[in-house]
């Protein structure tokens with residue numbers, strides 16, 4: 170069976186460069202044989218993590234995201250960079266998912282052993298590179314294997330004019346290669362090597 174990957178951009182806004190980039194990453198994984206489910210975090214609004222909210226009853230969107238992650242073998246993420254780090258949206262989403270599942274098992278078990286590929290986009294020259302370091306670390310701490318390939322797309326206003334369109338051919342190939350690496354590792358090829 171083909172590896173199943175869950176993909177999302179770490180931005181809510183309609184014209185987000187990362188929302189434009191995530192289909193490019195997904196296409197690379199699909200070309201390498203993976204099945205990709207692209208979700209919009211806008212469709213899973215969550216409050217900022219609050220233990221009192223959790224104690225009063227886990228938000229339905231946390232349960233939905235946990236169930237979705239449980240059905241997949243890996244993650245594809247395109248993240249903005251906010252002040253040199255990942256946006257609160259991304260961390261908040263990961264934190265909520267890591268909380269205990271309905272059956273009492275820790276949500277971190279949903280991440281453990283899965284594979285992740287990360288890219289970023291920013292109108293600036295560095296493309297959000299620093300956010301990738303932070304996101305890589307956070308995903309590794311959750312037990313995911315984050316593939317070594319990663320791409321930060323700078324000058325995103327020029328390079329990402331529309332959803333799924335990355336103008337620079339070399340950059341596009343690099344982003345596809347991140348997706349392909351995730352597909353390979355999720356299939357177990359990387360582990361067998």
Ligand code: FNR
Nearest residue numbers: 180185186187188249250251252253291292293297
């Ligand atoms: C930014 N932006 C930004 N860009 C960057 O390259 N490095 C940075 O550290 C920051 N910091 C930052 C902080 C905050 C609070 C905001 C709102 C923005 C600019 C950012 O890259 C830009 O808004 C992107 O367009 C955000 O990604 P999306 O929404 O286009 O995917």
